[in-house]
Amino acid sequence: MKIGLLVCDQVLPELTAQYQSYEAMFKSLLLKIAPLLEFEISLAYANQLPASVDECDVYLSTGSKHSVNDELTWVTQLIEFIGKLHRQKKKFIGICFGHQLIAKALGGEVSVSDKGWGVGVAFTQVLQVQPWMHFSDTNSANSLDIVVSHKEQISRLPASCKVIAGNKFCPEFMIQVDQHLLGIQGHPEFSKQYSKSLINTRLNIIEPNRVREAFCSLNAQVDDLKMAAWMLNFYSH
Secondary structure, eight states: OEEEEEEOOOOOGGGHHHHOOHHHHHHHHHHHHOTTOEEEEEEGGGTOOOSSGGGSSEEEEOOOSSOTTSOOHHHHHHHHHHHHHHHTTOOEEEETHHHHHHHHHTTOEEEEOTTOOEEEEEEEEESSOOTTOOOSSGGGTTEEEEEEEESEEEEEOOTTOEEEEEOSSOTTSEEEETTTEEEESSOTTOOHHHHHHHHHTTTTTSOHHHHHHHHHHTTSOOOHHHHHHHHHHHHHO
């Protein structure tokens, strides 16, 4: 399987020595599940997109510090590309910014949340179990706990989307459109250490109480590998 990885941001310069890049994070995560995967990297933030949706078998987008509402050429082009994927029923998974791009591309709305920043680990309930969700034990059958980092959320869901997982802070945490689009507000590719390092660069813009809650939540076990397996199951289902 060749995954077209649409990169929407870069790791901050002060963190690259330790954490490299977002494409490296995704490769590291997914290759643990399927070592024979191939990747084709497109730097969407640098106006690089595949010439055709058929260049890769499936697609995946990273998160971004930018907003899907930013009037930037590359954001507009990426929204149009996701529209093409949707019309041709090509499989696409959007992570955080990419999750919100799905809503935006299909006529929904995304806005800054009045709940503030979502950081640390989000403890989420699976609301509609899907055929591609395989569980290793019964205790994990209705939960998904992964790292988050976002200040915006889907505020109006397109009619074509269904919510399959959510929590009180972010009700539309995971969305699906038919069998070809999947949006995940969380970051399975983020390690807990990277989450902490990223929060430390944003102490001047994240509420102090939210920072304390986030650091406490990072003591919890996360479902990064479970989410990675689900993503690959979604692609092949």
